Amino acid sequence: MPAVEGLMQDYELSIQHVLWRIERMHPKKEIVTKREQGYHRTTNGDMVLRINQLAGALKRLGVKPGDRVATLAWNNYRHLELYYAVPSMGAVLHTLNLRLFPQHLEFIINDAEDKVLFVDQTLVALLKPLAGKIPSIKTIILMTDGAPAPADHGLGEMLDYETLLKAENDDYAWPKLSERMAAAMCYTSGTTGNPKGVVYSHRSQFIHTMGVLQADNLGLTEKDTVLPIVPMFHANSWGLPYACGMAGCKVLFPDRFMGDAKSIVELAEQEDATILAGVPTIWINTATFLKESGKRLPKVHTVICGGSAIPRSVMEAMDGLGLRMLHAWGMTETSPLGSVARPRAGTDPKDELNARLTQGMIVPGVEIRICDAASGEELPWDGVAFGEIQVRGPWIARGYHNGYDPDKLTEDGWFRTGDVAKISPEGYIQIVDRTKDVIKSGGEWISSVELENAIMAHPKILEAAVIGLVHPKWDERPVAFAVPRPEFKGQVTQAEIVDFLRDKVAKWWLPDEVRFIDEVPKTSVGKFDKKVLRANAAPIKESAAPAGRA
Amino acid sequence: MPAVEGLMQDYELSIQHVLWRIERMHPKKEIVTKREQGYHRTTNGDMVLRINQLAGALKRLGVKPGDRVATLAWNNYRHLELYYAVPSMGAVLHTLNLRLFPQHLEFIINDAEDKVLFVDQTLVALLKPLAGKIPSIKTIILMTDGAPAPADHGLGEMLDYETLLKAENDDYAWPKLSERMAAAMCYTSGTTGNPKGVVYSHRSQFIHTMGVLQADNLGLTEKDTVLPIVPMFHANSWGLPYACGMAGCKVLFPDRFMGDAKSIVELAEQEDATILAGVPTIWINTATFLKESGKRLPKVHTVICGGSAIPRSVMEAMDGLGLRMLHAWGMTETSPLGSVARPRAGTDPKDELNARLTQGMIVPGVEIRICDAASGEELPWDGVAFGEIQVRGPWIARGYHNGYDPDKLTEDGWFRTGDVAKISPEGYIQIVDRTKDVIKSGGEWISSVELENAIMAHPKILEAAVIGLVHPKWDERPVAFAVPRPEFKGQVTQAEIVDFLRDKVAKWWLPDEVRFIDEVPKTSVGKFDKKVLRANAAPIKESAAPAGRA
Numbered sequence A, B: 001m002p003a004v005e006g007l008m009q010d011y012e013l014s015i016q017h018v019l020w021r022i023e024r025m026h027p028k029k030e031i032v033t034k035r036e037q038g039y040h041r042t043t044n045g046d047m048v049l050r051i052n053q054l055a056g057a058l059k060r061l062g063v064k065p066g067d068r069v070a071t072l073a074w075n076n077y078r079h080l081e082l083y084y085a086v087p088s089m090g091a092v093l094h095t096l097n098l099r100l101f102p103q104h105l106e107f108i109i110n111d112a113e114d115k116v117l118f119v120d121q122t123l124v125a126l127l128k129p130l131a132g133k134i135p136s137i138k139t140i141i142l143m144t145d146g147a148p149a150p151a152d153h154g155l156g157e158m159l160d161y162e163t164l165l166k167a168e169n170d171d172y173a174w175p176k177l178s179e180r181m182a183a184a185m186c187y188t189s190g191t192t193g194n195p196k197g198v199v200y201s202h203r204s205q206f207i208h209t210m211g212v213l214q215a216d217n218l219g220l221t222e223k224d225t226v227l228p229i230v231p232m233f234h235a236n237s238w239g240l241p242y243a244c245g246m247a248g249c250k251v252l253f254p255d256r257f258m259g260d261a262k263s264i265v266e267l268a269e270q271e272d273a274t275i276l277a278g279v280p281t282i283w284i285n286t287a288t289f290l291k292e293s294g295k296r297l298p299k300v301h302t303v304i305c306g307g308s309a310i311p312r313s314v315m316e317a318m319d320g321l322g323l324r325m326l327h328a329w330g331m332t333e334t335s336p337l338g339s340v341a342r343p344r345a346g347t348d349p350k351d352e353l354n355a356r357l358t359q360g361m362i363v364p365g366v367e368i369r370i371c372d373a374a375s376g377e378e379l380p381w382d383g384v385a386f387g388e389i390q391v392r393g394p395w396i397a398r399g400y401h402n403g404y405d406p407d408k409l410t411e412d413g414w415f416r417t418g419d420v421a422k423i424s425p426e427g428y429i430q431i432v433d434r435t436k437d438v439i440k441s442g443g444e445w446i447s448s449v450e451l452e453n454a455i456m457a458h459p460k461i462l463e464a465a466v467i468g469l470v471h472p473k474w475d476e477r478p479v480a481f482a483v484p485r486p487e488f489k490g491q492v493t494q495a496e497i498v499d500f501l502r503d504k505v506a507k508w509w510l511p512d513e514v515r516f517i518d519e520v521p522k523t524s525v526g527k528f529d530k531k532v533l534r535a536n537a538a539p540i541k542e543s544a545a546p547a548g549r550a
Helices: A015-024 A044-060 A077-088 A102-112 A121-130 A161-166 A202-212 A235-247 A261-270 A280-293 A312-320 A349-357 A448-456 A494-501 A530-536 B015-024 B044-060 B077-088 B102-112 B121-130 B161-166 B202-212 B235-247 B261-270 B280-293 B312-320 B349-357 B448-456 B494-501 B530-536
Strands: A030-034 A039-043 A068-072 A092-095 A116-120 A139-143 A182-187 A197-201 A225-228 A250-253 A275-278 A302-305 A325-330 A337-341 A367-371 A387-392 A415-423 A429-434 A439-441 A444-446 A461-471 A475-484 A513-516 B030-034 B039-043 B068-072 B092-095 B116-120 B139-143 B182-187 B197-201 B225-228 B250-253 B275-278 B302-305 B325-330 B337-341 B367-371 B387-392 B415-423 B429-434 B439-441 B444-446 B461-471 B475-484 B513-516
Touching: A015 A044, A015 A077, A015 A202, A015 A235, A030 A077, A030 A261, A039 A044, A044 A077, A044 A161, A068 A077, A068 A102, A068 A121, A077 A092, A077 A116, A077 A182, A077 A235, A077 A250, A102 A121, A102 A182, A102 A197, A116 A121, A121 A139, A139 A161, A182 A202, A182 A235, A197 A202, A202 A235, A202 A337, A202 B202, A225 A235, A225 A261, A235 A275, A235 A325, A261 A280, A280 A302, A280 A312, A312 A325, A312 A349, A325 A349, A337 A349, A367 A415, A429 A448, A439 A461, A439 A475, A448 A461, A448 A475, A448 A494, A461 A530, A494 A513, B015 B044, B015 B077, B015 B202, B015 B235, B030 B077, B030 B261, B039 B044, B044 B077, B044 B161, B068 B077, B068 B102, B068 B121, B077 B092, B077 B116, B077 B182, B077 B235, B077 B250, B102 B121, B102 B182, B102 B197, B116 B121, B121 B139, B139 B161, B182 B202, B182 B235, B197 B202, B202 B235, B202 B337, B225 B235, B225 B261, B235 B275, B235 B325, B261 B280, B280 B302, B280 B312, B312 B325, B312 B349, B325 B349, B337 B349, B367 B415, B429 B448, B439 B461, B439 B475, B448 B461, B448 B475, B448 B494, B461 B530, B494 B513
Parallel strands: A030 A250, A068 A092, A068 A116, A092 A182, A116 A139, A225 A250, A225 A275, A275 A302, A302 A325, A475 A513, B030 B250, B068 B092, B068 B116, B092 B182, B116 B139, B225 B250, B225 B275, B275 B302, B302 B325, B475 B513
Antiparallel strands: A030 A039, A182 A197, A325 A337, A367 A387, A387 A415, A415 A429, A439 A444, A461 A475, B030 B039, B182 B197, B325 B337, B367 B387, B387 B415, B415 B429, B439 B444, B461 B475
């Protein structure tokens, strides 16, 4: 007897289902967007009419299934309308990262061959350096509350978002979609080489959204009011826009006031936010503001934090303010939800904080393994061995737009994340480095991140980056680049740092040299730019620091 | 430019992923099964070894991808092993409902062409009437803790489950599966005509499990201990076995003590259950036992209830005992999760109970509409209009095994549930009848269920069933069959009942006749058997009860 087929419906998983839910199940739920003065308010029900109009406008502009529609926008209601209209009509939503350098933006728009570009009025200036360099863009649409485009942008005529919508009916005939079709694309931030385009399918977005809503993942409910401070141009704002739609949450958008702790706290307070989401730097600022102002946000039950590891001090500060942080890990290529750090049942209260500071447990729907960089062998989950995280699952990338970097997928179909981690027997993931930054010394690996954290714990040190430099005997040896705190400039020595590290890391991890600099070079998104450090670093002085060798 | 394909992994959604999770993420979690004396205990980690052995044994017995493997078993750890091993090796798990009549069991086994049958030692007697009538079954495997099969069953040689496992390795080479392959099948209980086989795919089971775990659905977490009293042969125990595996819950199984409130409460109490799940009759017994014994279950935070509507008195009694009920709706054909009754944000506390007594909100992943039976037109969600519930989604049936009843799918691809409901503007579903029981009178519908409930509220009435009987002028008119409470037998009149109803239902809903009977006939699963009532009912006496006509 041949294999039997299931007899369940061939229902194409798509964003259209989320659109159905906001229209039918949650029409009265509000979307509130911060403005210069006060807030813009709308409801799902009213927004759905505009989403229909927007699709009509796009069709009239010649946008066809598969065409890329770019956005250069903050977190606001118009951006959310684009999140629904573009994929639901079969086109591809391409969210541009407004923090990228102009040459990266230019590269990305050309690589994606974007056809239409929507830009917030306050962001038009970012496009000025691109004038004449983005030939695929046929139409630019300005999103504004009435203010004109800044003069001299050199980009030619811009259409007006609101005018376009007003000309359309509010009952667009949505096409039948296939779940494998592209719904959206987002470029990696490109800390090495050019950015690469990740292309999400309707299927991956749908299943990812189902995953985000699981109680042990982000667990949003219809009773939640969510304030996503993580940008909508950054890995789909961690999937929150669609997750909020599917669950029926009230949504709060900070627009361009993302970095303004006072605005964020006021928005959360006045609109009864229950869940906040953002990267660690946001919470550093928020905690400072709350301490200074004496304000509190007692209705917030969860602060989702990802993008980079949460410093212990930040989690402790936020906990102390009654804001419980939930640490999550992922990347553009993982849609992004990969893991969530909730302490397991039966965790000793004294171990809870440590558990919450890990990258947590891989979420249902994603499989994980760690592999030795040299041999490729899978490593045990013993909390000691560390290797590259490789993942697979329905919302994990299999490749990039235009075929870049085909080696990111292993021969047996797992995605190489480039993150290096150990996994405990209980399944807690602890990232220790990036594969490109981990230091290969004498056949063993040294985590540059762990060394940096150990050095930055020194009271005289502001920040420190560690890289591996070529060594004739050990292949590579660690060299630290440390920035003293202003008050200790010129008053801290290599010996002092190495001594400080002796009881904190293995002897063979001790850096061969500590070089003092004024500032660690950073990438466009604020991460240490070790590429620049490496390119400019003088070779290791053989005689310099024997203390660091076995 | 043609439509662009997404670049996400072609990861086949399957039960193998849940198996991966229990093995890698949750190996220490316990599965506890009630025994005659004490409990059987195992862990996921140990169980996975046995699941591998079981797959080896099935392969040795000649089970191939697509073959149906039947189970006649209670909720216990061996049944759970079959839940994982059979689909993960590519075969189809067919759970037999042990409450069916022998002729239905015979029909089902032959219709499914089951090849192998696993039977609990305590259930062998149910197979005796089938001796010689189920030729597709090549092998019967007895699941026992050492007790022999009862004598004289007439079914020939039975193999022993534990002996088979012991002969196998604990590292089965799981095959690569396609997500559209059948994973399991389950027959409808067949209140009308023969039972019909619903065939779940790996894809539908995977996505359904993701749905079950959403915070606003059943919301299981890794910290939960779940006691599924709903049978594993009844719509996959509402998806709980896989949901518990995916989330990493501790699982408690009542085995054949499902109907024994004392055993259930002791198991829940001793093993720290946090979530219970079962049909309303279970909770009627449980509430009685708790009241009489004075015991309480303070660690239980949720009691999931489905299968049929919860009587208000039951929910109030359980709430009063600190056991908060969560009402859910679904059916075999919907995997089964369809809707969950959680009050919406902002619900007035005095309306909460009413909200929780509805069938609730359709869950993400499923779309719903109500349609007029006559015209097929979609009806508004105004809380008044009622029509047949039709649903579509990735875990909704598109048909039955062997092609029975092709009309269950509408021309535009929605599944006709046969349930009649109204939907409020907020999205609350309120089921009022079954399409086959609703009474068509003068072009309008009368809900037999609402009439029954109104009659059963009369203090002299124990139970009542209402059917439509042919009427020359009105097509159909309602006739009630009422069972007086024993102490009022012969002491209640038709006029008394009709008078009682006058301020409770529309005048044209009043039954033409009330006929007093000793007992309402029931189906094998305990529902009112209106088929029998209809077949034996005398025609309406034209002169009988003019009160009931407009």
